[in-house]
Amino acid sequence: MSDNKFEPSEAAAPGRYRITITEKGPYLVYGRPPLTIERIRLGPRDAGPGFETGAHFEMRTDPTALCRCGASHRKPYCDGTHASTAWDPTLTAPLQPTTAGREVVEGATLTLEDHPRRCTQARFCQAEGDVRSLVGRSSDPDARQRAIHEAGLCPGGRLTARDRQSGEAFEIRYDPSLGLIEAPAAGVSGGLWLRGGIPFGREDGRAYATRNRVVLCRCGRSADKPFCDGTHATVKWHDGLDDATAAPERTAAPAAGAKR
Numbered sequence: 348m349s350d351n352k353f354e355p356s357e358a359a360a361p362g363r364y365r366i367t368i369t370e371k372g373p374y375l376v377y378g379r380p381p382l383t384i385e386r387i388r389l390g391p392r393d394a395g396p397g398f399e400t401g402a403h404f405e406m407r408t409d410p411t412a413l414c415r416c417g418a419s420h421r422k423p424y425c426d427g428t429h430a431s432t433a434w435d436p437t438l439t440a441p442l443q444p445t446t447a448g449r450e451v452v453e454g455a456t457l458t459l460e461d462h463p464r465r466c467t468q469a470r471f472c473q474a475e476g477d478v479r480s481l482v483g484r485s486s487d488p489d490a491r492q493r494a495i496h497e498a499g500l501c502p503g504g505r506l507t508a509r510d511r512q513s514g515e516a517f518e519i520r521y522d523p524s525l526g527l528i529e530a531p532a533a534g535v536s537g538g539l540w541l542r543g544g545i546p547f548g549r550e551d552g553r554a555y556a557t558r559n560r561v562v563l564c565r566c567g568r569s570a571d572k573p574f575c576d577g578t579h580a581t582v583k584w585h586d587g588l589d590d591a592t593a594a595p596e597r598t599a600a601p602a603a604g605a606k607r
C-alpha cells in the first residue's frame with residue numbers, strides 16, 4: 348500500500364493557477380502548473396495500487412492551450428484541429444455538484460459517498476477488494492485502511508471515504524498540478540486530472556465547483572463535458588504519449604516539449 352498522506356483537503360490552489368474551458372476549443376491553462384503523465388497502477392500487490400508519474404510536459408506559454416477534442420496532432424497541446432474535426436464541444440454538466448444519483452454506504456467505522464456520475468473508469472475501487480465490501484467490514488483495521496486507500500485514489504472524486512464518527516473526509520493532499528491519465532493495463536488514455544483545488548470555469552466567467560480531485564475530458568467524447576465520464580475506455584481512445592500505454596498499431600511520436 349502506498350504512503351499517500353490522507354488529510355482533509357478541499358482548499359483552493361494558489362491564485363496563479365486556473366483553467367478556462369473555451370466553448371468550442373481547448374483548455375487554456377494559466378500559471379504554468381506542473382503537467383505530467385500519470386499511469387494507473389492496479390497492482391502488483393507488492394507495489395500496491397496507485398499512480399506512477401511519467402514524462403513531464405512544458406508549459407511554454409501562459410496560458411498554454413491543451414487539447415480538448417482528442418484529435419490534436421501535438422497532444423497534449425492544442426494545434427487547432429478542433430475547428431476541422433467532428434466532435435461536440437457542448438458543455439453539458441452543471442456548474443455546481445449535484446447530489447442526484449449519489450449513494451451513501453454506511454459501514455462499521457466508515458461512510459462511503461458514491462457519485463457515479465464522476466466515474467472515470469480508473470477501477471481502483473476493485474484493486475484490493477470491492478470498496479463497498481471493505482467499507483462494510485471497516486471494523487477490521489486492514490479493511491478500513493484499504494477502503495480509505497481505494498476511495499482516495501479515485502481520480503475524479505466519485506468515491507469519498509469519511510470517518511463515520513467524526514464525518515471527516517480522507518483526502519490525499521495534492522500540490523496543485525495536472526495529470527495526463529494513462530491506463531496501461533487497459534491500453535487506453537484517460538482525462539486531464541486536476542489536483543489540489545485548481546479552479547476551472549467557462550469563458551463567460553462562470554466557475555465550476557473547485558475540488559481536490561477532478562478529471563476533465565481529453566478524448567472529446569464525454570457526454571458530461573467538461574468532465575470525463577469514462578467514455579474514453581469504451582471507445583479505446585489512445586493519445587500516443589506514453590510508451591507504457593502504447594497500442595502498437597497507433598503509437599505516435601512524443602509531442603514537442605515532452606521531457607523523457
Ligand code: FES
Nearest residue numbers: 564565566575578
Ligand atoms: S477522457 Fe474520459 S471521457 Fe473523454
